[in-house]
Amino acid sequence: MDNILLDVRDLTVSFDTYAGEVQAVRGTTFHVKKGETLAIVGESGCGKSVTAQTIMQLIPMPPGRIKKGNIFFEGKDLAKFTDKQMEAVRGKDISMIFQDPMTSLNPTMKVGKQIMEGLIKHQKMNKAEAKERAIEMLRLVGMPTPEKRFEQYPHEFSGGMRQRAMIAIALACNPKLLIADEPTTALDVTIQAQIMELMQDLQKKLNTSIILITHDLGVVAKVADRIAVMYAGVIIESGTADEIFHNPQHPYTWGLLKSVPRLDLGQKERLVPIDGTPPDLFAPPKGCPFAARCEYAMKICKEIHPEKTNLNSSHYVHCWLQHSYAPNVKNPITGEGR
Amino acid sequence: MEQVGLEKDMFEVVGKDLESAEAIIRPSLTYWADAWRRLKENKLAIIALVVLALVVIMAFVGPMIRPFTYDQQDFTKINQEPSSEHWFGTDALGRDIFVRCWSGAKISLFIGMVSAIINVTIGIIYGGISGYLGGYVDIIMMRIVEIIYSIPELLWVILLMVVLGPGLKTIIIAISISGWGGMARLVRGQVLQLKQMEFVLAAKTLGADTSRIIAKHLIPNAMGPIIINLTFQVPGAIFTEAFLSYIGLGIQPPLASWGSLAQEGTLMLLIKPYQMFFPALLISITMLAFNILGDGLRDSLDPRLRK
Amino acid sequence: MLKYTLKRGIIALITIWVIITVTFFLMRAIPGDPFTNEKKIQPQIMENLKRKYGLDQPLIVQYGKYLQNLLRGDLGDSMKYKTRTVNEMLRTSFPVSAKLGLMSIAVGAGLGITFGIIAALNRGKAFDYFVIFLAVIGVSVPGFVFAALFQYWFGAKLQWFPVARWGTWKHYVLPVAALGFSSIAYIARMMRTSMLDILSQDYIRTAKAKGLSRRVVTWKHTIRNAILPIVTILGVNIAGVVVGSFVIESIYAIPGMGKYYVQSIQQNDYTLIMGTTIFYAVILVIMMYLTDIVYGIVDPRIRIDE
Numbered sequence: 035m036d037n038i039l040l041d042v043r044d045l046t047v048s049f050d051t052y053a054g055e056v057q058a059v060r061g062t063t064f065h066v067k068k069g070e071t072l073a074i075v076g077e078s079g080c081g082k083s084v085t086a087q088t089i090m091q092l093i094p095m096p097p098g099r100i101k102k103g104n105i106f107f108e109g110k111d112l113a114k115f116t117d118k119q120m121e122a123v124r125g126k127d128i129s130m131i132f133q134d135p136m137t138s139l140n141p142t143m144k145v146g147k148q149i150m151e152g153l154i155k156h157q158k159m160n161k162a163e164a165k166e167r168a169i170e171m172l173r174l175v176g177m178p179t180p181e182k183r184f185e186q187y188p189h190e191f192s193g194g195m196r197q198r199a200m201i202a203i204a205l206a207c208n209p210k211l212l213i214a215d216e217p218t219t220a221l222d223v224t225i226q227a228q229i230m231e232l233m234q235d236l237q238k239k240l241n242t243s244i245i246l247i248t249h250d251l252g253v254v255a256k257v258a259d260r261i262a263v264m265y266a267g268v269i270i271e272s273g274t275a276d277e278i279f280h281n282p283q284h285p286y287t288w289g290l291l292k293s294v295p296r297l298d299l300g301q302k303e304r305l306v307p308i309d310g311t312p313p314d315l316f317a318p319p320k321g322c323p324f325a326a327r328c329e330y331a332m333k334i335c336k337e338i339h340p341e342k343t344n345l346n347s348s349h350y351v352h353c354w355l356q357h358s359y360a361p362n363v364k365n366p367i368t369g370e371g372r
Numbered sequence: 373m374e375q376v377g378l379e380k381d382m383f384e385v386v387g388k389d390l391e392s393a394e395a396i397i398r399p400s401l402t403y404w405a406d407a408w409r410r411l412k413e414n415k416l417a418i419i420a421l422v423v424l425a426l427v428v429i430m431a432f433v434g435p436m437i438r439p440f441t442y443d444q445q446d447f448t449k450i451n452q453e454p455s456s457e458h459w460f461g462t463d464a465l466g467r468d469i470f471v472r473c474w475s476g477a478k479i480s481l482f483i484g485m486v487s488a489i490i491n492v493t494i495g496i497i498y499g500g501i502s503g504y505l506g507g508y509v510d511i512i513m514m515r516i517v518e519i520i521y522s523i524p525e526l527l528w529v530i531l532l533m534v535v536l537g538p539g540l541k542t543i544i545i546a547i548s549i550s551g552w553g554g555m556a557r558l559v560r561g562q563v564l565q566l567k568q569m570e571f572v573l574a575a576k577t578l579g580a581d582t583s584r585i586i587a588k589h590l591i592p593n594a595m596g597p598i599i600i601n602l603t604f605q606v607p608g609a610i611f612t613e614a615f616l617s618y619i620g621l622g623i624q625p626p627l628a629s630w631g632s633l634a635q636e637g638t639l640m641l642l643i644k645p646y647q648m649f650f651p652a653l654l655i656s657i658t659m660l661a662f663n664i665l666g667d668g669l670r671d672s673l674d675p676r677l678r679k
Numbered sequence: 680m681l682k683y684t685l686k687r688g689i690i691a692l693i694t695i696w697v698i699i700t701v702t703f704f705l706m707r708a709i710p711g712d713p714f715t716n717e718k719k720i721q722p723q724i725m726e727n728l729k730r731k732y733g734l735d736q737p738l739i740v741q742y743g744k745y746l747q748n749l750l751r752g753d754l755g756d757s758m759k760y761k762t763r764t765v766n767e768m769l770r771t772s773f774p775v776s777a778k779l780g781l782m783s784i785a786v787g788a789g790l791g792i793t794f795g796i797i798a799a800l801n802r803g804k805a806f807d808y809f810v811i812f813l814a815v816i817g818v819s820v821p822g823f824v825f826a827a828l829f830q831y832w833f834g835a836k837l838q839w840f841p842v843a844r845w846g847t848w849k850h851y852v853l854p855v856a857a858l859g860f861s862s863i864a865y866i867a868r869m870m871r872t873s874m875l876d877i878l879s880q881d882y883i884r885t886a887k888a889k890g891l892s893r894r895v896v897t898w899k900h901t902i903r904n905a906i907l908p909i910v911t912i913l914g915v916n917i918a919g920v921v922v923g924s925f926v927i928e929s930i931y932a933i934p935g936m937g938k939y940y941v942q943s944i945q946q947n948d949y950t951l952i953m954g955t956t957i958f959y960a961v962i963l964v965i966m967m968y969l970t971d972i973v974y975g976i977v978d979p980r981i982r983i984d985e
Contacts, residue, residue: 092884117893125890132888137881142904142979152889187979203889309388326389334382336389359383519694522967523960524918534944534952535705611821618823618926619941634823638930641827642835642842652824660819667815 039243040066040089040211045103045113047081047088050096056315058084060267061103066211071237071244073258073275075251075290079312081267082247086213088113089245090130091120107211126156129204133216135196139188146172146184149203156207171202174239176232194225198232205236212237213245218253230257251294255279260348263287266313266323268339273349281368283343283351285328288366322354330355330363407596410672417668420661427658431481434474442475443467443626451644460650463636467626473650476628480655483543483613483629488605490548492598495555502556503563514560521553529612533621543622547609555601562594596673603666607659614655630655680982683975691968698960699749703742706953749957765954768939773958775845776928776935780920782855787862787920788913794863795870796902799878810867817864822923826857826930843932854931858923862916869912873905880904907978914970918963 047059059081066072074082087093089105089112105112112123124130132138140148149168153159159167165184172180175198188196197217204212214233218226234257237244248254254261255275262272263286271284282288289308310327313319319326325335335354343356355363364370411417435442438459446466454461460469502513520528532546610630616622617631618638625632630651637648798810833853834842840852877883878901886900928937936955943951975981 090888092887121890121892123890124888130888132881132885134881138885140882140886140900140904142907143900151886151891151895155889155891155895187983189980190983200885203885329387330385331387331389332383332385336386337382354383357383359380361383361385515690519690519697522691522694522964523698524922524963526922527956527959530944531702531705531956534947535709607819614821615823615926619929620945634827638823638827641831645831648827652821652827656820656824659821660815663815663819 037067038065039068039107040245041104041106042085042089043104043106045085045088045105046101047084047093047098047103048101049098054316057318058098058267058315059088060318062264062267062269064262064269064272066243066245068210068243069237069241070259071234071246071257073246073248073254073261074264075248075254075261076264077249077312079315080264081315082264083215085264086130086215086245086247089213090124090128091115091117092130122156125152125204125209126207127209128211128213129207129209130213130215131197131200131204131217134220135193135200136188136220138200139196141188144185144187145191145199146186149184149199149206152203152206167206168202171206172199174205174236175199175202176228177202193221194228197221197225197229201229201232201236205240205242208240209242211243211245213247215247216249217246219248219250226253233257251290263290266318267315268323268352270322270324270353271351273345277345277349281349281365283345283349283356283365284324284353285330285355286324289327291367322352332360407672411668414668414672417665417672420664420668423657423661424665427477427654427661428481430474431477434477435471438468438471440468440471442472442628451640451647453644454646461644461646463647464640469633469647469650472628472633473630473654476630476633476651477654479540479623479627480610480613480630481658483540483547484606484610487544487547487551487609487612488602490544491551491605491609492555492602494548495552495601496559496598498552499556499559499561500563503560503567506564506567510560514557517553517556525550525608526612526615529616530619530621533616538616538621538624540623540627543613543616547612551605551608555598555605558597558601559594562597566593600666600670600673603662603669607662607666610655610659610662680975683981684972687968687971691964694964695961698964699746699957700742702953702956702960703745704738706949707738707741709949765951768951769936769955769958772934772936772939775933776924776937779851779854779858779928779933779935780917780924782851783858783862783920783924784913784917786855786859787866787916788909790859791863791866792870792906792909794867795872796874796905798867798871799874799905800897802875807871810871814864814868814871817861818868822857822861823926823930825860826854826927829853829857830930843930845931845933850931850933854927854933857930858920858927861923862920865916865919866909866912870905870909873908874901877901877905907974910970910974910977914967917966917970921959921963 042065043063044061045059045063046057046061049056049058062081062085064072064074074085076082084093084098088098088100089107091112100113103113107123107128112120115123139145146165146168149171150161150164153164153167154161157164157167169180169184172183177183177195177198183191183195183199188199191199200217212233217233218229221229230253233244233246236242246254246258258275260272260274261278262269263278263284264270265286271278271282271287273281278287279291282291286308289306292306293308295305308327313323313326319336321334321336321338322328322331322340325331328335332354340352340354340356342350342352344350354360440458444467446462448466449458449462450464450466452458452462458468458470460473463469463472498513498517502510528550529546532549533542536542536546613622613629614631614634617629618635620635623629623632625636633651634648634655637644637651640647794810794813798807801807830842830853833839840849841847842853844850883896883900886896891900924935925937925941927933928935929941932938936958939951940955940959942948943955
């Protein structure tokens, strides 16, 4: 299908540390179509950031290494690219924004110049053109008095403005794919909403595909077209936003949804946290990684990693509850029996 | 597609297994046990520790194993190269350099350690008071430290030595008075941190047990940097003493310290280099060992590097 | 920025005043007077000498006079070399020491920064270990040991360079090497640490994510930020070089301030000691102040107040 922009297949990334091998990403497969927003959701340490940074080859290798898998972007496998080849891709075809805008901007370089750098390198603009375009970008991301802001340093910006500046930098060369790694986690709730709105708005204008990485399902609701739920280095469920919110099939997804505050559930419903902590990735469990924390866990869950079940062309899940031998379980979100 | 060959009883529900969910793979050690373990793994630091132990032992044993005293002059044997009778040779007055080096070791090490300890103590008290009292007093006290420390310690020590006159006691006084600034700042920082913690905890526990909190938190948090600082102060003090003796303000003959020996050796440097070489070597090895040990301690006591 | 400059300036001035006062009262606290070591002097001449140096006045008055003289730039007469003033002796010896010191600092900073950068960029490899090794040696082995070593090996044994005195460029090499060694070691270590710290910062990752080349990321982003704290380090280093010069000049018989300082101490020439100490202190305070200012200019977070 030539509608697919990014096609990640069975990506496996490990880190070789003093204490042994950390299997951060253990065979993830997903794709992003042109113009769509894919959200990758999961708690800290589940491997979503590592996946994102591996696409851009920003992980230092050593100690990291891609054990296997492919990252197909416009027909080429980025996993096999050299650093030089990646330089031509980063900032130009694929861009990334990070979690903490305070530390992600060079404190001793004017913001305007930081936007211009990419323009000069990738679009071969001269200084005057780059400056004009940079100011334009600042205006595009909703920065008041962009000419003045162009000459200022990051410490003169507020948190929300810094993130806008990051977005301006990332989108300056009009990349086809934007990876946003927890872009709003470090910001106030009201600013969060503004930034998400801005990203949606820009996506429509520039037809950029977005991979949105977050641990917060609430942030994802309005913005994502498709959602992939990640746990302990593997994707355990994936589908359209509608399917995930209204017909989730994996107990972990149920847990995530039950722990998100929702306006429509009324005051009597309690938030239910998920007991326990994610497994240690030095020695990942051999079965389903969620088994220890799952109230529906079966003997087989501890032994064998669940196979993939395709519920339809867009929605799949890795869970033994889908097997015909498994007992009927009431879906806590939809209320249906299975 | 459904896998063939799976037994139906595998699908019996067993529910959560939180014990394994919360199991920690790596054994957890206390802060000090972990620090000691890390230090032991640092081979260089252990070598340094052993070397220092040897130097200290020799400081006592050295003079005893040769039949000379440190001030015994023999005008028939001046400026002799190292030989089987005089292992490090003799100086311009026929004194045995081996014995002088090791009795000098005693003095240099003594000055180094005592000054360092007094230094650290003054620093802890000053910094502790400044941090505890806080407010204007704290600001003024820290400004005083800042002003005093715009001038290098050595300059202060020289001034004090000129006033106090040379000698063992005066050297210790001079060095102790001049070097406590770093420790003061450190301890003050810890106390300020601790005050914040104390405040928060007090709000929760209604002010109960604040002294236990100080004991349980201040000691582990501050001890690490204090030990490290102490380890680095000693070579600094040894160097200062050597420097003073070298310019004539330190230990006076016939007493020997490494610095005074080096100074005496310099006069004959171009003809009989060994006279300077031995004390210089001892100074260097000792300071090197202290610095390596200090680095090792710093690495092993840094909680962020726990593995 | 202005507030910062003023604040630092006031502290500098107070520091200088403290030094002068402390030095003055310390010198006056020395038991006996400076003439006790001299051969017997007749009481009448003693009276005259005391009056000349103002030693018969109450302490506070002496202090006042001293301050007055200082403001005029007059550091007094040497007590040992009675025909020469302190100013005179400083004037001839200062340029020599200044040259030696500046060269050592330049070499120390130049090589130190370079080594530190290369070590950090090649972490864990041979050069890195070499630099760490150098750094530890440089900080542990006292300056006078290096001075003596160089003098013996490169001067006497190999005869590559003159053993002492001052004159041609050849005379510079050994003393600058001896003085500069610990500077190189210290600065290299600090630069390496600073580089490693910056390399782990998020904004370096952002720079890479923009597709900038390794060279640009290293120079415009990493080094540009890593070198900032080194400005402050240089201030500390200058103090170390000044102090080190006392011994180096003595060993190499270089006619600089340090040599005279050591001599004055050994000869109990109190006005010379006082004058030189104050002079050194003032220079150091001014240097520290300048480094603070330079740092304020170079770091936009200070240059541009919120």
